[in-house]
Amino acid sequence: xxxxxxxxxxxxxxxxxxxxxxxxxxxxxxxxxxxxxxxxxxxxxxxxxxxxxxxxxxxxxxxxxxxxxxxxxxxxxxxxxxxxxxxxxxxxxxxxxxxxxxxxxxxxxxxxxxxxxxxxxxxxxxxxxxxxxxxxxxxxxxxxxxxxxxxxxxxxxxxxxxxxxxxxxxxxxxxxxxxxxxxxxxxxxxxxxxxxxxxxxxxxxxxxxxxxxxxxxxxxxxxxxxxxxxxxxxxxxxxxxxxxxxxxxxxxxxxxxxxxxxxxxxxxxxxxxxxxxxxxxxxxxxxxxxxxxxx
Amino acid sequence: xxxxxxxxxxxxxxxxxxxxxxxxxxxxxxxxxxxxxxxxxxxxxxxxxxxxxxxxxxxxxxxxxxxxxxxxxxxxxxxxxxxxxxxxxxxxxxxxxxxxxxxxxxxxxxxxxxxxxxxxxxxxxxxxxxxxxxxxxxxxxxxxxxxxxxxxxxxxxxxxxxxxxxxxxxxxxxxxxxxxxxxxxxxxxxxxxxxxxxxxxxxxxxxxxxxxxxxxxxxxxxxxxxxxxxxxxxxxxxxxxxxxxxxxxxxxxxxxxxxxxxxxxxxxxxxxxxxxxxxxxxxxx
Numbered sequence: 037x038x039x040x041x042x043x044x045x046x047x048x049x050x051x052x053x054x055x056x057x058x059x060x061x062x063x064x065x066x067x068x069x070x071x072x073x074x075x076x077x078x079x080x081x082x083x084x085x086x087x088x089x090x091x092x093x094x095x096x097x098x099x100x101x102x103x104x105x106x107x108x109x110x111x112x113x114x115x116x117x118x119x120x121x122x123x124x125x126x127x128x129x130x131x132x133x134x135x136x137x138x139x140x141x142x143x144x145x146x147x148x149x150x151x152x153x154x155x156x157x158x159x160x161x162x163x164x165x166x167x168x169x170x171x172x173x174x175x176x177x178x179x180x181x182x183x184x185x186x187x188x189x190x191x192x193x194x195x196x197x198x199x200x201x202x203x204x205x206x207x208x209x210x211x212x213x214x215x216x217x218x219x220x221x222x223x224x225x226x227x228x229x230x231x232x233x234x235x236x237x238x239x240x241x242x243x244x245x246x247x248x249x250x251x252x253x254x255x256x257x258x259x260x261x262x263x264x265x266x267x268x269x270x271x272x273x274x275x276x277x278x279x280x281x282x283x284x285x286x287x288x289x290x291x292x293x294x295x296x297x298x299x300x301x302x303x304x305x306x307x308x309x310x311x312x313x314x315x316x317x318x319x320x321x322x323x324x325x326x327x328x329x330x331x
Numbered sequence: 332x333x334x335x336x337x338x339x340x341x342x343x344x345x346x347x348x349x350x351x352x353x354x355x356x357x358x359x360x361x362x363x364x365x366x367x368x369x370x371x372x373x374x375x376x377x378x379x380x381x382x383x384x385x386x387x388x389x390x391x392x393x394x395x396x397x398x399x400x401x402x403x404x405x406x407x408x409x410x411x412x413x414x415x416x417x418x419x420x421x422x423x424x425x426x427x428x429x430x431x432x433x434x435x436x437x438x439x440x441x442x443x444x445x446x447x448x449x450x451x452x453x454x455x456x457x458x459x460x461x462x463x464x465x466x467x468x469x470x471x472x473x474x475x476x477x478x479x480x481x482x483x484x485x486x487x488x489x490x491x492x493x494x495x496x497x498x499x500x501x502x503x504x505x506x507x508x509x510x511x512x513x514x515x516x517x518x519x520x521x522x523x524x525x526x527x528x529x530x531x532x533x534x535x536x537x538x539x540x541x542x543x544x545x546x547x548x549x550x551x552x553x554x555x556x557x558x559x560x561x562x563x564x565x566x567x568x569x570x571x572x573x574x575x576x577x578x579x580x581x582x583x584x585x586x587x588x589x590x591x592x593x594x595x596x597x598x599x600x601x602x603x604x605x606x607x608x609x610x611x612x613x614x615x616x
Contacts, residue, residue, distance in 0.1 A: 047519050048438070052431035052446065055424075055490055062468060062487035063453045069464040080467060130355055138352055142359045144602060149363070151598050151605070153548045155569045156587040160365050163372070163580060171368060171385050178384075205365070213606055266459055269550055273573055287459045294463050294555055303463040311460035318455065 070311070073304035080300040092305035102306065105284040109265055111196045112203075112285060116264035119204040121211050121256050128215030129241070143216065150209030158273035161202040165189050165274070189274050195283055202270040207263060211256040218249035258321045262314055286310050373397075373584035380580045396585040403582070406589060409568040414593060416478060416564065417546045420485035421539045428490055429531060432497035433523050437509065450494040458488060462555060469556055476558040484556065485546050493538055500534040501527070537604045544594060544605075565590045 074092055078085035096102055127146060131139050149157060164171040165188035173185045188198040222245050230240045268287045275283045277292070284292075290310065293303040368385050373396060375389040400406050435443045458465075465484065466475070474480030504527070512522045550566040557563065563571075569590055576583040598605065 044519075048434050051434045051519070051523070055427035055431045055486075055494075056446070056449075058427070058483065058487050059450065059453075059490045061472070062465065062484060063456070063490065064449075066461040066464040066468055067453070067456050069468065070461050073464055073467070080470075130351065133348065134352055134355055135348065138356070142355050145359050145363055147606075148366070148598070151544050151548075151594055152591060153550075153566060153569065153587070153594070155550050155566050155573070156591060159569070159573050159583065159587065160369050163584075164365060164368070169381060169385070171365075174384050205362075262457070266457065268459070272550075272570075290459060290462065291551060291555065294466055300463060300467060307460040307463050311457060314457045314460070315455055 070304050070307050073300055074308045076301045078300045079298040081298055085301070088301070092302050093309075095302060096305060096309060101281045101284060101289060102286075104281050105286045105289040108196060108283060109285045109287075112200055112264040112267050113261060115197060115200045116203060116207070116267070117257055117260035119200060120207045120263075121253070121260050123204075124208050124211035124256065125215050125253070127208070128212050128219060129245075131212075132216060132219045143212075146212055147209035149206045152206065154206060154269035155273060157206050158202050158270045161205070161270070162189065162274050165198055192279075192282060195275060199267070199270045199274055199283065200264075202274065203264075203267045207260070211260065214252050214256055215249060218252040219245065222248050254321070254324075258318065261317055261321065265310075265314060265317075286313075369584045369587065372580050373588055375581050377579050377581055381578075393581060396581050397589065399582060400586045400589055404568060404572065404586065405563060406565075406568055406586060409563045409565050410590070410593070412478060412562050413547055413565040416481050416485070417543045420482045420489065420546055421543045423482065424486045424489045424493055424542075425535055425539060427486070428493035429497050429528060429535065430523060432494055432501055433527060435494065436498040436501035437506070447494065447498060450491045453488075453491045454495075459551070462551070466555060475556060476561045478557070478562050480556055481552060481564075484552060489542050489546075492542065496534055496538055497531065500531055504530060533604075536601070540597060540601045540604050544597065547594060 075087055075089060076085045077088045077091075131143050131146075134142065167173055167185070167187040167190065170188070172188065176182070176184050186194055189195055226244050227240055230244050235243065265285075266287055267285060268291065271277060271283060271285055271288050277284045277288050281289075286306070287310070290303060290306055293299060293306065371388065372380050372385060374392040374394065375383070376393055379387075379389055431446075435447050469475040469480050469484070472480075472483075474483055508526065509522065512526055517525070548566065549564075550570070553564040553567050554570070557567065569587060572583045572586045576586070
């Protein structure tokens with residue numbers, strides 16, 4: 037009897053063992069090692085290193101580049117959800133009211149940029165933004181609005197917005213699809229009943245549709261907020277983080293630290309900070325979501 | 332019964348929906364215009380691209396640009412590398428995780444519950460944060476700078492989402508099926524391979540397509556884990572375009588178009604799965 041049990045245990049292990057081992061070797065180990073490295077002064081090359089406690093974390097406070105990066109990431113965090121989730125909701129509502137065949141076609145079209153390569157998309161937009169032959173400035177010139185011409189990727193007042201728009205063009209499709217799916221769950225007779233009671237379109241949307249699709253609104257917000265912090269390719273292609281470090285984001289800084297230098301300990305500390313920020317935002321959002329749910 | 336008022340209302344509704352359709356088609360055309368601008372510019376000569384405005388059609392379409400891309404870059408081998416990496420990672424990940432999910436979803440024990448949570452925790456770890464320690468681990472495993480290293484990485488990083496989806500799906504399959512198969516004398520492995528795996532096809536297709544596209548499009552991982560000389564992926568090829576053909580837009584755009592074709596094929600062939608998957612919440616933040 038014991039032998040049979042051992043045999044089933046072994047068979048089970050054959051099923052889950054391989055992926056558990058791979059997953060532990062990389063995904064789990066990398067998280068554990070991140071915390072571990074962040075307390076050392078390891079340069080990634082030598083065999084030995086020493087523990088320096090919180091010294092890396094103290095250095096962070098005095099790192100001007102990181103402060104610029106955090107500031108920019110925070111700007112992305114504010115702008116990106118506004119320019120993706122709201123337009124996505126409006127688009128979804130409009131598409132939901134279209135005739136179904138044309139609506140399906142338009143829906144796929146709006147979704148198409150989401151599956152394109154982020155690097156390629158950014159490169160197309162860099163061409164669109166060019167101040168001389170770029171699409172946007174050419175259009176402005178043609179219409180006669182010469183004064184509105186801006187060096188979209190050179191002018192520090194607009195560059196963060198320009199970069200966010202690149203990411204948003206690609207990022208709008210997913211929330212739009214989620215809203216469309218949510219809109220399909222709104223019961224038709226409820227809307228009809230509201231109409232009979234004399235509600236107009238906006239009232240119907242606010243009082244009937246919005247409460248039903250609210251959970252997906254929250255999910256989209258959460259995804260947009262974390263997505264905003266991870267914007268990388270548009271910065272890489274458009275400004276490369278420059279001029280100087282002025283358009284760096286946290287992720288840009290981490291990647292450049294990983295590539296360019298041997299400060300493994302310090303880069304780990306920054307990674308830990310980034311990890312904490314994302315975790316904090318996610319938990320906060322979860323709290324807000326569950327509170328809304330219990331009301 | 333319809334009175335005149337009702338008919339007028341229906342007419343008004345129809346008129347309004349026509350107006351909406353028209354408005355949306357125009358909006359849609361504006362929204363995806365960058366794609367058409369790119370197609371247009373890719374067919375110009377280098378001079379035309381700089382001297383003529385973006386909306387002017389090329390004097391003589393330069394389809395040669397597409398061939399020129401293959402001559403001047405390693406696009407062919409990069410395409411092949413990317414496809415091999417995406418497909419292999421997905422196949423390995425799907426096989427291993429679906430087997431694990433079978434045990435996790437079917438065994439009612441504290442251990443399997445714990446195993447499930449063990450996979451789910453990595454949802455909370457952003458890949459960008461741990462990239463530095465992943466890099467050191469790859470060096471430790473002697474996988475840094477090699478294409479198989481990427482497969483190893485994608486298999487591991489795709490596991491959490493796969494386990495989550497597959498477990499949910501297996502739980503929706505009635506348990507009587509297992510018992511019937513065992514009465515018929517099928518072993519666990521036979522049951523998994525001949526009955527469960529075919530049943531899981533829809534969820535596997537959704538996962539494979541969405542994560543496959545993500546792997547194909549990934550830039551950061553190959554950028555950090557491959558060295559020059561170890562072979563490139565398509566995204567790295569585009570990146571090198573961006574720097575070496577920076578002024579030659581027709582050639583750069585042609586390269587981008589070539590790199591995008593595999594994705595478009597998958598998208599149009601499997602749109603249903605992609606959209607179904609998104610609405611099930613298969614989104615990598």
